[in-house]
Amino acid sequence: MVKFNLEGASAAGRLGKISQWGSKSIEHATPSCMLYLRAGHVPHLTWQVETKWISHLQSPIYQLTLPSLVESKEVIAKFKRGIAAFCAIPNGPLHLATFDPMDELKTGYNEAKTIAIWASGGKVKLGVYEQHEIVKSFGVDSFETLIDYDVPRDVTNKRMSKAMDRTKILNEQTFEYEENLATPVFISLGGGFSAFQRRKCAVDNGMRKEDDEMVAGYSLELHDFWDGGCWDVEELKKLLSETFEPLPKQRLRYVCGPFSPKQVWHLVQLGVDLFDTSYAVKMAEKAKAIRLNDSYATNGDFELMDFTLDQYKDDFTTPYKECQCYTCKNYTRGYLHHLNNTKELLCSILLVIHNVHEYERSFAMLRERISKECST
Amino acid sequence: DESPMMSFKLLNIAGRARRGQLQLPHSIVETPVFMPVGTQGTMKGVLPEQLLEMDCRILLCNTYHLGHRPGHNLVKKAGGIHKMMNWPRSILTDSGGFQMVSLSKLMTVDEEGVNFESPHTGEMMLLSPEQSIHIQQCLGADIMMQLDHVIHVLTTGPIVREAMGRSIRWLDRCNAAHTRDDQTLFPIVQGGLDMDMRKECVEEMAKRAKVGIAIGGLSGGEEKSAFWRVVATCCEALPPHLPRYVMGVGHPIDLVICSLLGADMFDCVYPTRTARFGTALVRRGGELRLNQNKYANDFTPIDDKCTCETCQNYTRAFIHAISQKETVACHLISMHNIKHQLDLMRDVQKAIASGDAQEFLKTFLEEQYLGTSVPQWVIDACDYMGYKFSHF
Numbered sequence: 001m002v003k004f005n006l007e008g009a010s011a012a013g014r015l016g017k018i019s020q021w022g023s024k025s026i027e028h029a030t031p032s033c034m035l036y037l038r039a040g041h042v043p044h045l046t047w048q049v050e051t052k053w054i055s056h057l058q059s060p061i062y063q064l065t066l067p068s069l070v071e072s073k074e075v076i077a078k079f080k081r082g083i084a085a086f087c088a089i090p091n092g093p094l095h096l097a098t099f100d101p102m103d104e105l106k107t108g109y110n111e112a113k114t115i116a117i118w119a120s121g122g123k124v125k126l127g128v129y130e131q132h133e134i135v136k137s138f139g140v141d142s143f144e145t146l147i148d149y150d151v152p153r154d155v156t157n158k159r160m161s162k163a164m165d166r167t168k169i170l171n172e173q174t175f176e177y178e179e180n181l182a183t184p185v186f187i188s189l190g191g192g193f194s195a196f197q198r199r200k201c202a203v204d205n206g207m208r209k210e211d212d213e214m215v216a217g218y219s220l221e222l223h224d225f226w227d228g229g230c231w232d233v234e235e236l237k238k239l240l241s242e243t244f245e246p247l248p249k250q251r252l253r254y255v256c257g258p259f260s261p262k263q264v265w266h267l268v269q270l271g272v273d274l275f276d277t278s279y280a281v282k283m284a285e286k287a288k289a290i291r292l293n294d295s296y297a298t299n300g301d302f303e304l305m306d307f308t309l310d311q312y313k314d315d316f317t318t319p320y321k322e323c324q325c326y327t328c329k330n331y332t333r334g335y336l337h338h339l340n341n342t343k344e345l346l347c348s349i350l351l352v353i354h355n356v357h358e359y360e361r362s363f364a365m366l367r368e369r370i371s372k373e374c375s376t
Numbered sequence: 377d378e379s380p381m382m383s384f385k386l387l388n389i390a391g392r393a394r395r396g397q398l399q400l401p402h403s404i405v406e407t408p409v410f411m412p413v414g415t416q417g418t419m420k421g422v423l424p425e426q427l428l429e430m431d432c433r434i435l436l437c438n439t440y441h442l443g444h445r446p447g448h449n450l451v452k453k454a455g456g457i458h459k460m461m462n463w464p465r466s467i468l469t470d471s472g473g474f475q476m477v478s479l480s481k482l483m484t485v486d487e488e489g490v491n492f493e494s495p496h497t498g499e500m501m502l503l504s505p506e507q508s509i510h511i512q513q514c515l516g517a518d519i520m521m522q523l524d525h526v527i528h529v530l531t532t533g534p535i536v537r538e539a540m541g542r543s544i545r546w547l548d549r550c551n552a553a554h555t556r557d558d559q560t561l562f563p564i565v566q567g568g569l570d571m572d573m574r575k576e577c578v579e580e581m582a583k584r585a586k587v588g589i590a591i592g593g594l595s596g597g598e599e600k601s602a603f604w605r606v607v608a609t610c611c612e613a614l615p616p617h618l619p620r621y622v623m624g625v626g627h628p629i630d631l632v633i634c635s636l637l638g639a640d641m642f643d644c645v646y647p648t649r650t651a652r653f654g655t656a657l658v659r660r661g662g663e664l665r666l667n668q669n670k671y672a673n674d675f676t677p678i679d680d681k682c683t684c685e686t687c688q689n690y691t692r693a694f695i696h697a698i699s700q701k702e703t704v705a706c707h708l709i710s711m712h713n714i715k716h717q718l719d720l721m722r723d724v725q726k727a728i729a730s731g732d733a734q735e736f737l738k739t740f741l742e743e744q745y746l747g748t749s750v751p752q753w754v755i756d757a758c759d760y761m762g763y764k765f766s767h768f
């Protein structure tokens with residue numbers, strides 16, 4: 001089970017605490033984010049670098065993403081010691097996300113009993129049985145139900161109801177397998193841009209009894225809103241309230257995706273508890289550093305420092321003098337510009353370290369604000 | 377004279393091999409030493425702290441690359457190369473000449489310096505000995521290299537002597553231009569594959585050397601039989617108080633043979649470059665090409681005797697699975713490969729200190745060539761040094 005205690009809520013968002021995740025005990029306050037992993041790693045960091053040079057504000061929940069691992073499933077099964085040992089992941093809760101939030105989800109590939117994900121060798125069809133085999137041999141602490149995500153804004157009614165039917169069947173099948181597996185599962189909730197379908201999906205799939213220990217929480221499907229996609233706060237507000245309104249309030253609400261600090265700020269207000277750090281990595285790979293404004297908790301404002309710009313070429317000051325991360329304490333803007341300019345691998349390493357630190361700090365700021373509002 | 381912060385102390389001698397300590401402004405370097413190459417002012421995805429953990433004492437950075445990007449004036453503005461790259465220990469920079477010759481399509485040398493076409497702007501530019509020293513003083517490495525007249529190692533005829541003479545005159549100009557007392561300047565012995573000319577050059581260069589000296593013009597495609605003889609000849613002719621740096625040498629067998637011949641310092645991009653293509657260095661068999669399918673289900677570490685972070689935590693199967701897909705694969709192999717080279721040199725030092733170089737060499741060759749035959753040039757070099765192996 002995933003033990004989540006909702007401690008309070010204000011206009012700024014919900015405040016909660018996670019105390020158990022599958023077999024692992026943990027102290028983890030929400031709103032927060034899981035640590036995004038690709039190939040079982042924070043991209044560009046070996047685990048020795050990750051553990052020594054990122055100091056997390058609270059002990060991390062790891063978000064494994066399946067596309068970079070699915071082609072190794074036979075090897076990992078043969079290895080027998082689980083995904084954490086295979087990828088050298090430190091001890092901690094492991095969630096298996098179906099999608100990689102750094103990748104695009106293509107449209108037109110889902111089928112009746114399988115959904116499509118994209119690995120390095122191309123499309124992989126994933127059904128409930130395959131997913132369960134992977135969950136078992138990986139030895140993860142949670143995963144999420146499969147969902148037909150392919151419902152873009154211009155989807156036909158016919159395709160939409162097909163997607164809803166498939167998602168419902170995938171959900172039911174998952175809980176049938178669950179009887180023997182006992183790995184907590186997040187119920188995936190979709191419905192695209194339709195408020196009606198969002199609510200229907202929540203009611204169809206999310207109403208399992210509140211004491212059902214198999215349910216870890218809800219996983220909100222928002223890939224059409226991923227960074228760079230459409231972002232209309234009023235529309236989102238409608239979709240999320242239709243989703244959450246019929247559901248038990250006590251359950252953890254998670255959304256996978258590269259959301260900017262501002263988008264996180266909105267989504268937290270709309271009742272989401274848990275995110276992932278893929279945005280921090282995405283920006284690092286574009287040679288950009290994230291910096292939250294001091295007023296972030298009240299207005300969601302942040303800035304990006306773009307090291308592809310020549311203005312940083314001869315600027316040998318620290319990226320951010322208030323930042324306590326390894327990168328800001330040891331390197332300069334000019335050096336980061338140089339590393340990007342010469343396509344050196346160290347550039348991504350240093351920016352991932354800074355960005356993950358800063359991204360996690362945004363949640364601490366949000367928690368502080370909500371907790372203040374709850375106590376007054 | 378050089379300030380006392382730079383000196384070389386011989387600790388042990390075993391046959392022709394030497395173990396020593398090179399005191400530099402930023403660290404004491406134990407020799408024989410392998411210097412990893414951080415071309416652009418960074419070590420290919422390895423943090424400086426990780427190199428410190430391996431007890432790496434000295435790196436090499438390339439003057440040509442840093443002079444182009446970010447530019448030597450900017451490195452100076454950043455507070456020097458050590459500060460810019462967050463590396464507290466010693467650094468060596470080359471003169472920039474060699475890269476100009478290898479990267480530029482148009483290149484001529486006259487008494488003034490090296491004229492070359494910038495591969496970046498297309499302009500014709502001049503690198504004079506004074507300019508090379510100026511750039512290297514802006515970078516601020518512990519060891520600078522003189523600008524020399526580089527010719528292809530297989531060149532013969534009067535040009536070899538001309539290049540040698542010019543390199544000596546350029547050394548004098550470098551010395552005259554050298555003003556910082558926290559940097560030392562190494563001359564470079566030239567003379568192609570001609571042993572008499574090498575000896576002549578050694579005599580002239582050694583007179584002018586202060587802390588150390590380099591043996592240049594090798595690793596350019598010459599026969600191995602010629603390569604080791606030049607190293608042997610130079611080492612024999614050089615006075616013992618100067619550490620001898622053989623430029624561009626980095627394959628494990630070359631490191632071992634040259635160390636036993638009496639060389640003290642080496643550099644090569646090989647361990648990090650080969651890591652990018654998924655190749656790990658191992659004592660047993662030399663190389664492990666982790667991209668090969670036979671490693672897909674191999675749940676052992678790269679080297680079960682290795683104490684590096686990679687071998688302590690990761691299997692060959694995992695690295696195989698992510699190789700060429702994730703930069704982490706490259707970092708993991710680079711870490712191991714650099715440690716492999718540093719450990720190898722520490723083993724050479726131990727063998728020299730304890731006087732059992734023959735025993736070390738025997739084990740090393742057995743492991744490195746695992747059932748395949750040891751190359752003739754290695755056998756010849758061993759013969760020359762008086763190491764006899766009945767079964768090779």
Ligand SMILES: [Zn+2]
Pocket residue numbers: 319320323324325326327328329354357
């Ligand atoms: Zn920072």
Ligand SMILES: [Zn+2]
Pocket residue numbers: 678679682683684685686687688712715
């Ligand atoms: Zn190793």
